[in-house]
Amino acid sequence: METLIGQTPAPNGAAPNGPDAAIVEGDQKNFMRDVIEASRTLPVLVDFWATWCGPCKTLTPILEKVVRAAGGRLKLVKIDIDRNQALVQQLAGLGLPLQSVPTVAAFWQGQIADLFQGALPESEVRRFAEALLKMAGGAMPSADLLAQARAAAEQGNHEDAAELFAALLQEEPEKPEAWGGLARALLALGREDEAKETLDQVPAKIAGHAEIAGARSALTLAAEGRAARDQLGAFEARLAADPADDQARYDLATALNAADRREEAAEALLEIIRRNRAWNEDAARLQLLKFFEAWGFDDPATLAARRKLSAILFS
Numbered sequence: 001m002e003t004l005i006g007q008t009p010a011p012n013g014a015a016p017n018g019p020d021a022a023i024v025e026g027d028q029k030n031f032m033r034d035v036i037e038a039s040r041t042l043p044v045l046v047d048f049w050a051t052w053c054g055p056c057k058t059l060t061p062i063l064e065k066v067v068r069a070a071g072g073r074l075k076l077v078k079i080d081i082d083r084n085q086a087l088v089q090q091l092a093g094l095g096l097p098l099q100s101v102p103t104v105a106a107f108w109q110g111q112i113a114d115l116f117q118g119a120l121p122e123s124e125v126r127r128f129a130e131a132l133l134k135m136a137g138g139a140m141p142s143a144d145l146l147a148q149a150r151a152a153a154e155q156g157n158h159e160d161a162a163e164l165f166a167a168l169l170q171e172e173p174e175k176p177e178a179w180g181g182l183a184r185a186l187l188a189l190g191r192e193d194e195a196k197e198t199l200d201q202v203p204a205k206i207a208g209h210a211e212i213a214g215a216r217s218a219l220t221l222a223a224e225g226r227a228a229r230d231q232l233g234a235f236e237a238r239l240a241a242d243p244a245d246d247q248a249r250y251d252l253a254t255a256l257n258a259a260d261r262r263e264e265a266a267e268a269l270l271e272i273i274r275r276n277r278a279w280n281e282d283a284a285r286l287q288l289l290k291f292f293e294a295w296g297f298d299d300p301a302t303l304a305a306r307r308k309l310s311a312i313l314f315s
Contacts, residue, residue, distance in 0.1 A: 022067055022068065022070075022072060022074065022075050022076060023064055023067055023068070023075075023076045023078070024075075024076070024077055024078070025077075025078050025079075025080075026046065026077035026078060026079045026084075027079065027083065027084055027087075028084045028086055028087035031079075031087055034075075034077050035077050035107055036107065036110050037110075038075055038077075039075075039107035039108050039109060039110055039111075040109055040110055042072075042073060042074065042075055042136070043073075043074055043075070043106060043107070043108045043113070043132045043133060043135070043136045044074075044075045044076075044077060044106070044107040044108075045063060045067065045074060045075070045076045045077070045104055045105075045106055045107075045129070045132070046076075046077045046078075046079060046104065046105045046106075046107060047059070047060055047063050047076060047077070047078045047079065047102060047104050048079050048081050048088070048098055048101050048102065048103045048104070048105070049078060049079070049080060049081070049101055049102050050080060050081050050082055050101050051080065051082065053101045053102060055101075055102055055118060055119035056101055056102045056119070058119045059102045059104075059119040059120070059125075060078065060102070062119075062120075062121075062122045062125050063076055063104065063125060064076060065122070066122070066125050066126050066129050067129070069126075070129065070133070073133055074129060074132070074133065081098065081101060090310075090313075090314060093285075093309070093310075093313050093314075094306055094309065094310055095289045095292050095293070095306065096112065096115070097115070097117070100117060100118075101117075102117065102118065102119060103115065103116075103117045104116055104117075104128075106128070106132045108132065108135060108136055111297060111298060111303070112297050113132060113135055113297070113298075114128070114131070114132060114135075114209075114210055115210055116128060116208065116209070117208065118208075124205070145164060145167060145168045145171070146168055146175075146177060146178070146181075148164050149161050149164035149165045149168060149178075149181055149185075150181065152164060153181065153184065153185055153188070156188075158185045158186075158188040158189045159185075159189065161181065161185040161188075162182055162185035162186060162189065165178045165179075165181040165182035165185060166178075166182055168181075169182065173203070174203050174205065174206055176202075176206045176209035176210075176211040176212055177211050179198065179199070179202050179206070179211065179212060179215070180209075180211035180212055180214060180215040181211075182198050183195045183198045183199050183215040183218070183219065184215055184218055186198060187215075187218055187219060187222050192219070192222060192223070195215075195219055195222075196219060199212065199215060199216055199219065210293075210297070213293060214293045214294055214295075214296055215294075217290050217293040217294040218294040218295075220290070220294075221254075221257060221258070221290065221291070221294050222258070224254055224258075225254055225255065225257060225258025225259075226258065228251055228254040228255035228258055229255050229258040229259055231251070231255060232252065232255040232256070232259065235248050235249075235251045235252035235255055236252060239252060244275075246272045246275065246276065246279050246280070246284075247280075249268050249269075249271060249272055250268070250269070250272060250280070250283065250284060250287065252268050253265045253266075253268035253269045253284075253287065254287070256268060257291060262291070262295060262299070262301035263301050263304065263305075265291065266288060266291060266301060266304070266305035266308075267305075269284045269285070269287055269288040269291070270284075270288070270305065270308050270309065270312065272284035273285055273288075273309070273312055273313075274312055277312075277313075285309070288305065288309065291305075292305070292306060
């Protein structure tokens with residue numbers, strides 16, 4: 001199969017010129033140039049739409065208006081999913097949810113930074129764009145607090161992280177990164193019930209945000225992993241006795257993830273996919289995508305495993 005995302009880009013990542021160069025019609029042939037390479041210099045919004053989609057006709061003009069108002073600091077790439085089905089299938093295989101349109105994915109530094117689905121009002125689209133711009137280098141009042149909270153979490157100081165995320169919520173009650181970060185910190189502290197209560201209190205307007213979805217997946221995986229973690233040795237023994245036991249390998253992945261051994265957990269599922277992609281109705285790939293969502297788009301384990309998954313699925 002021809003590689004779509006990984007194809008050779010135009011020289012120097014060249015982009016179209018002209019008065020409306022910030023808004024382009026994208027396709028699978030130029031996705032690498034128009035989105036991946038372009039996002040290394042400025043944030044890119046990708047509007048996945050279809051001619052038969054009523055909400056798309058409402059959302060796309062709003063996106064265009066917001067991008068034009070950004071004065072060259074944002075780019076919009078519009079992709080008709082019906083004309084680019086191979087690209088859509090490849091992106092869906094990598095975990096980008098394209099089951100419904102409109103879907104808008106934000107790319108920065110070659111990676112998916114955020115996304116939303118459905119036709120949002122202009123105020124929400126503008127807020128989404130502003131958050132993306134701030135992520136790409138703009139200043140925001142709560143930036144230092146969020147950075148401190150994330151740094152504490154990365155260093156394993158989950159008590160401090162929880163306090164910092166809670167403080168951030170006092171300043172910005174509709175900050176999805178703060179809600180998701182607080183829930184994850186509570187999970188890391190073993191306070192699963194509090195994490196669930198936190199997620200139950202998320203404002204409805206941000207309930208579908210990727211940060212919230214990721215925290216919910218982390219909560220689900222934590223519940224699955226409680227029992228599995230205690231049987232890690234038993235799963236390893238079963239697999240040693242029968243290397244073809246993919247159920248044991250799948251259970252081992254769940255236990256490894258619960259023990260925060262992410263690379264090993266991903267590799268166990270990838271091995272199932274290498275051996276038999278359709279095993280148990282695609283259970284290994286679906287569980288791996290759940291891992292990606294729980295770990296976060298920019299987690300090193302996610303990035304490494306996603307590359308390996310892409311190589312397997314499109315080799």
